[in-house]
Amino acid sequence: MTNEALFPVVGVITDIRRDTPDVKTFRVVTPDGKKAFEHMPGQCAMLSIPGVGEAMFSITSSPTNTEFMEFSIKKCGCLTSWLHACEVGQMVTIRGPYGNGFPVETAFKGKNMLFIAGGIGLAPLRSVINYVRAHRADYGTVDIVYGSRSMDDLVDFKEIQEEWKNEKDFNVYLTIDRPQDGWDGHVGFVPAYVKEVNIPTDRTAILCGPPIMIKFTLQALLELGFEKTQVYTTLEFRMKCGIGKCGRCNVGNQYICKDGPVFRMDQLEELPSEY
């Protein structure tokens, strides 16, 4: 088998962690125990179960992890339901990496960072956050605002509590939509919380979550005085090839699979809002 863009290699799921009632994180390596390929934060991979389906997933683990890749996957369709039902040792097919990724080595370098995520939207950001932790000297202060429906729906809760909160110059702000027994943190929606925390406008912001959250959070950031050129997001779309040829994931003349999935808000402004 050659390593051509549409042809996958075999991967093995070596660990499955339940994050929330509908999100599991899958660890994938090749049959000889290596990473399938190298990637940059924000890039994606095509995972498939032959006969079930193939779909694009954000690579959740940081490139600085040299042993394996991780994918945090929400159960929401045919393939994801199948993956949620499978066990450790299950083989999958994997190909990639696809997409541009976040500009961690260029535009982000030396910047104070603001990560804002809603629900499963943390998955692509986790890769960047852990990359920043691994290259701590290259980046300034890091603020993380993360919200979900309930405390049970916070993805990577253990890593956030035990690692991110203890990182130097990391500020973690968690919120859930409605009050809940056992939760003494903030309650409310992400956009309002972002304004409440009043984050300084010198940050480079990365937004990921449901479209409605992105829309209102961007509004909140602009009200705080952020420019659209400071705000990045990552889009999703149905994809088949991952290399800009199958024709379905375009927004205007941009293919999300190869020109994205990471876009700056001022770039998106020049494109139809069909995503």
Added chain:
Amino acid sequence: MKKISCENLSKLYSEIASLQELYLPVKESGVTNYKKYENGAEVDIKTLKTVKSAKDFFFPQTEDMMEFKVNGKNIEINDARKVANPFVIFGVRACDLKSFDILDKVFLQEPVDTMYKAKREASTIITLACNNPEQTCFCKTFGIDASNPAGDISAIIVNGEMLFEAKTEKGAELLNKLTCLEDAGDTDADAERAEIVKKSENLPFANLNLDEFKGENLMKLFDRPEWAELSKACLGCGTCTFVCPTCQCFDIRDFITNEGVRRFRCWDSCMYSEFTKMAAENPRKTQLQRYRQRFMHKLVYFPQNNDGVYGCVGCGRCVQKCPQNLNIIKVIKKLGGKNND
């Protein structure tokens, strides 16, 4: 230049077919499509538009990619691609030839699609000038000259004879092997070509205005209210995309066989409601959005990404085949600019 009398064309076909696999337009049950040449086939070089375009040679309607052997939790992947043997396509018209350039821009751009490239390299293309362009032909709008397509060998019918000219080394090599051809000497090819150009220019859609279709007008065109009226009758049947020589959208699907799972690539259509459907969302929910996508892609997005080359060659197949009589000409007339009525 070489020649053969049109009465003796079957000799030519047989000779080419004895050297390589030969594909050419064949009429069967009243329908003309490219077929592999066999003795006695009803070769049809009068019909300009085969129902399916010639893109099928390089980007087949379905194509096996790989086979999976699944055993419990284990998966094994095996290559299922077929080797492309050298073949000749005879009778490619100027519009379809131009469509290969357009497909090349998609499939040969990095990362190169090796399945497409292998077939492209295995082919020798003999083009044929259109002596009588039809009312639905509008290749001239896209700057295509129906009288003088190149390919590896170009052919034109003049005064009951078919004349041949090699355009590439590969073409010259094949042409030199063909013993049924004789030297053409002086010909009236140029006069015939001038005649074809004149005919093309007088066709009703030969000079559509495309001025408005440029990148800087993207948002303006996208938001034009006319899309509602233009797309209203669209059934979403996808016929236009399947007969289109430049439509290149594909799906990758799995088929469960007795031995395992076969993964294949097949044509798909941006006109279909599930084309962009995800588990949780569909960014193009309405037929208006899907209709707009198809024409914005051909007339705005594609040229934006490919040095101004439009994703339409004016073959007119969609004009002939749409069951609702919708087509790209109506879109161009409505949105392309002044003097289009």
